[in-house]
Amino acid sequence: MVIGRIVERGGQEEIDEIIRFYGHEKVIRAIRDEIHFLPNYGY
Numbered sequence: 001m002v003i004g005r006i007v008e009r010g011g012q013e014e015i016d017e018i019i020r021f022y023g024h025e026k027v028i029r030a031i032r033d034e035i036h037f038l039p040n041y042g043y
Contacts, residue, residue, distance in 0.1 A: 003030045
């Protein structure tokens with residue numbers, strides 16, 4: 001849920017920080033497989 005909110009509402013700096021914190025693969029997996037409420041521009 002945190003990853004989705006940051007991708008949806010955060011800027012590039014925040015997105016870079018969650019990638020650093022969670023790891024690239026976990027962030028990509030969450031966006032692709034677990035987050036269904038993001039608009040198309042979030043992908």
